[in-house]
Amino acid sequence: xxxxxxxxxxxxxxxxxxxxxxxxxxxxxxxxxxxxxxxxxxxxxxxxxxxxxxxxxxxxxxxxxxxxxxxxxxxxxxxxxxxxxxxxxxxxxxxxxxxxxxxxxxxxxxxxxxxxxxxxxxxxxxxxxxxxxxxxxxxxxxxxxxxxxxxxxxxxxxxxxxxxxxxxxxxxxxxxxxxxxxxxxxxxxxxxxxxxxxxxxxxxxxxxxxxxxxxxxxxxxxxxxxxxxxxxxxxxxxxxxxxxxxxxxxxxxxxxxxxxxxxxxxxxxx
Amino acid sequence: xxxxxxxxxxxxxxxxxxxxxxxxxxxxxxxxxxxxxxxxxxxxxxxxxxxxxxxxxxxxxxxxxxxxxxxxxxxxxxxxxxxxxxxxxxxxxxxxxxxxxxxxxxxxxxxxxxxxxxxxxxxxxxxxxxxxxxxxxxxxxxxxxxxxxxxxxxxxxxxxxxxxxxxxxxxxxxxxxxxxxxxxxxxxxxxxxxxxxxxxxxxxxxxxxxxxxxxxxxxxxxxxxxxxxxxxxxxxxxxxxxxxxxxxxxxxxxxxxxxxxxxxxxxxxxxxxxxxxxxxxxxxxxxxxxxxxxxxxxxxxxxxxxxxxxxxxxxxxxxxxxxxxxxxxxxxxxxxxxxxxxxxxxxxxxxxxxxxxxxxxxxxxxxxxxxxxxxxxxxxxxxxxxxxxxxxxxxxxxxxxxxxxxxxxxxxxxxxxxxxxxxxxx
Numbered sequence: 001x002x003x004x005x006x007x008x009x010x011x012x013x014x015x016x017x018x019x020x021x022x023x024x025x026x027x028x029x030x031x032x033x034x035x036x037x038x039x040x041x042x043x044x045x046x047x048x049x050x051x052x053x054x055x056x057x058x059x060x061x062x063x064x065x066x067x068x069x070x071x072x073x074x075x076x077x078x079x080x081x082x083x084x085x086x087x088x089x090x091x092x093x094x095x096x097x098x099x100x101x102x103x104x105x106x107x108x109x110x111x112x113x114x115x116x117x118x119x120x121x122x123x124x125x126x127x128x129x130x131x132x133x134x135x136x137x138x139x140x141x142x143x144x145x146x147x148x149x150x151x152x153x154x155x156x157x158x159x160x161x162x163x164x165x166x167x168x169x170x171x172x173x174x175x176x177x178x179x180x181x182x183x184x185x186x187x188x189x190x191x192x193x194x195x196x197x198x199x200x201x202x203x204x205x206x207x208x209x210x211x212x213x214x215x216x217x218x219x220x221x222x223x224x225x226x227x228x229x230x231x232x233x234x235x236x237x238x239x240x241x242x243x244x245x246x247x248x249x250x251x252x253x254x255x256x257x258x259x260x261x262x263x264x265x266x267x268x269x270x
Numbered sequence: 271x272x273x274x275x276x277x278x279x280x281x282x283x284x285x286x287x288x289x290x291x292x293x294x295x296x297x298x299x300x301x302x303x304x305x306x307x308x309x310x311x312x313x314x315x316x317x318x319x320x321x322x323x324x325x326x327x328x329x330x331x332x333x334x335x336x337x338x339x340x341x342x343x344x345x346x347x348x349x350x351x352x353x354x355x356x357x358x359x360x361x362x363x364x365x366x367x368x369x370x371x372x373x374x375x376x377x378x379x380x381x382x383x384x385x386x387x388x389x390x391x392x393x394x395x396x397x398x399x400x401x402x403x404x405x406x407x408x409x410x411x412x413x414x415x416x417x418x419x420x421x422x423x424x425x426x427x428x429x430x431x432x433x434x435x436x437x438x439x440x441x442x443x444x445x446x447x448x449x450x451x452x453x454x455x456x457x458x459x460x461x462x463x464x465x466x467x468x469x470x471x472x473x474x475x476x477x478x479x480x481x482x483x484x485x486x487x488x489x490x491x492x493x494x495x496x497x498x499x500x501x502x503x504x505x506x507x508x509x510x511x512x513x514x515x516x517x518x519x520x521x522x523x524x525x526x527x528x529x530x531x532x533x534x535x536x537x538x539x540x541x542x543x544x545x546x547x548x549x550x551x552x553x554x555x556x557x558x559x560x561x562x563x564x565x566x567x568x569x570x571x572x573x574x575x576x577x578x579x580x581x582x583x584x585x586x587x588x589x590x591x592x593x594x595x596x597x598x599x600x601x602x603x604x605x606x607x608x609x610x611x612x613x614x615x616x617x618x619x620x621x622x623x624x625x626x627x628x629x630x631x632x633x634x635x636x637x638x639x640x641x642x643x644x645x646x647x648x649x650x651x652x653x654x655x656x657x658x659x660x661x662x663x664x665x666x667x668x669x670x671x672x673x674x675x676x677x678x679x680x681x682x683x684x685x686x687x688x689x690x691x692x693x694x695x696x
Contacts, residue, residue, distance in 0.1 A: 060596070060600060062596055062599075079599075080596065080599035080600050081600075081602065082600070082601060084600060085600055085601070086596065086597060086600040088593045088596070089593075091591045091593050091594070092591075092593040092594055092596070092597040093597075094594065094611075094612065094615070094616075095692035095695060096615035096618070096692055097615075105598070105601050105611070106601035106602055106603075109601060109602055109604070109607050109611075110602060137691070137692065139695035153597075153601070154600075154601075157601050157602060159600075163600075
């Protein structure tokens with residue numbers, strides 16, 4: 001194996017086949033191989049049913065692949081672990097805890113001293129822009145604020161890799177843009193490896209250093225892009241980046257690619 | 271039927287007058303009232319406090335007016351009380367027919383019956399063979415009047431009573447007379463029943479003040495040497511003991527069934543079989559097994575609470591959003607930590623709903639179990655009172671049982687709001 005850096009994430013030839021109740025088999029993923037360097041921001045895009053969430057669940061350790069393996073820190077992933085944090089679309093916060101306890105959940109499970117956790121939570125609240133919300137209940141917050149708490153909760157555990165499963169999917173357009181720049185800011189400040197799954201072509205282009213477009217039946221990587229928009233967005237306004245001719249042409253290219261895939265699926269179904 | 275139609279008309283009348291009044295009084299509408307679509311909008315329908323108060327008031331006043339209570343001046347017509355009379359005609363051996371009068375004095379219920387005055391001219395007139403009669407009776411009762419007894423020749427074979435108030439009579443016929451009715455017995459005597467009116471006799475439904483007086487008396491002196499506090503305390507103790515045991519076994523069992531396929535497979539048939547069996551149906555078996563002592567009643571309540579709590583805990587566990595579990599694992603929590611910090615808190619709203627239902631069932635079951643066999647308890651008190659026809663104690667007991675059941679539910683709801691404030695807000 002060509003493992004240069006042990007804290008890189010290696011996805012080696014991963015396949016996933018589901019047995020359906022009616023006896024059919026579905027190849028959700030076939031021979032996926034990706035090497036993700038430490039500190040990279042990866043975005044994964046694709047039509048529904050292309051297996052991108054399955055891939056993320058395999059990396060997180062919630063699913064064991066039928067073939068291949070995921071390797072991080074010199075060991076094969078066999079289950080969920082604190083080294084791979086996850087941010088969900090919604091509904092993953094604990095309503096019975098206030099914001100402080102939610103964010104401090106990971107460290108307190110490791111029985112870290114309370115003062116240390118409190119200090120950490122206060123710092124993270126500052127980072128995600130929720131200063132003064134520590135004692136609020138989760139259900140008192142708006143959707144965007146809840147996702148800020150989710151991000152902070154994930155960071156509190158100091159994972160090596162952060163997996164994001166459509167973290168902004170349930171937010172309105174304005175909140176979404178603010179959260180996009182927050183994710184970029186956190187990425188730059190922490191230097192974490194981030195794998196982001198999204199439905200939004202703009203988001204994938206804007207946030208990903210590398211962008212994988214996946215195709216369905218069987219789920220596979222269709223195309224890979226190297227992008228510079230994320231670095232540009234760190235220096236200037238997100239809105240301006242989105243207006244760049246290069247951005248617009250990439251967006252249209254990917255959109256029509258996904259359109260074609262979707263039409264193929266529709267045709268196959270009919 | 272009559273009472274139901276009165277109740278419905280009061281309901282409609284109060285509703286219409288409330289609508290009318292609020293329309294007259296409402297000048298600046300609240301936001302709620304500015305909604306134009308309210309029919310079918312669940313959020314626009316809330317329990318109207320005024321309606322609740324008026325509803326209780328209506329029930330109370332109906333109770334008052336149908337029992338002739340002193341607390342409320344408007345009463346439905348009561349039983350006839352006072353003097354009344356009717357006439358009868360009799361024919362004697364010689365086919366002569368004469369008419370005499372029967373004077374009746376109806377005394378109020380519970381008072382000494384007094385004989386009415388009687389015009390004596392007819393009694394001492396030797397030319398008359400049909401003599402006047404007198405009778406005394408209490409309201410709601412009837413009196414047998416042997417009108418022939420004092421008539422001249424009344425015991426002769428062909429002497430017979432032929433008419434009442436001018437109407438020809440046949441045996442077992444019922445004739446309406448002033449302030450009551452007369453039934454002819456098969457032997458030709460007349461049975462007079464004064465008009466009963468619409469009010470209820472105290473033995474059917476006592477007036478509110480009588481029930482209240484009983485409450486005062488029994489809370490002071492107790493009933494059958496057992497104080498009211500003791501009776502209710504025993505019932506509450508049984509409910510709490512049975513409920514606690516049910517929770518202690520049912521909640522862990524429900525969690526196990528929610529977390530393990532083997533546990534669910536093993537206990538599902540038992541739970542699903544026992545759940546629809548009403549606890550009351552178990553009373554005979556419980557008495558055979560445990561006798562009529564405390565262990566029997568507590569086991570019954572334990573069984574009543576057990577299945578409800580098991581099912582509530584099970585669905586509380588099953589209802590958890592998988593992303594919460596995934597998130598907790600990704601944050602490095604162990605299985606035990608996830609159970610303690612995620613699964614159990616997440617199931618609490620369902621468990622509390624189950625606990626409220628279980629408490630209600632237990633309270634209902636304990637009263638029923640005490641009706642069957644108990645030495646002390648709220649149910650025992652009312653069943654004992656019913657055997658002595660002390661309806662006021664029965665009604666007092668029923669009201670107390672209802673109020674306590676309501677208070678229990680209120681306390682459970684308060685605890686719920688305190689302990690699971692996130693209920694329904696995820």
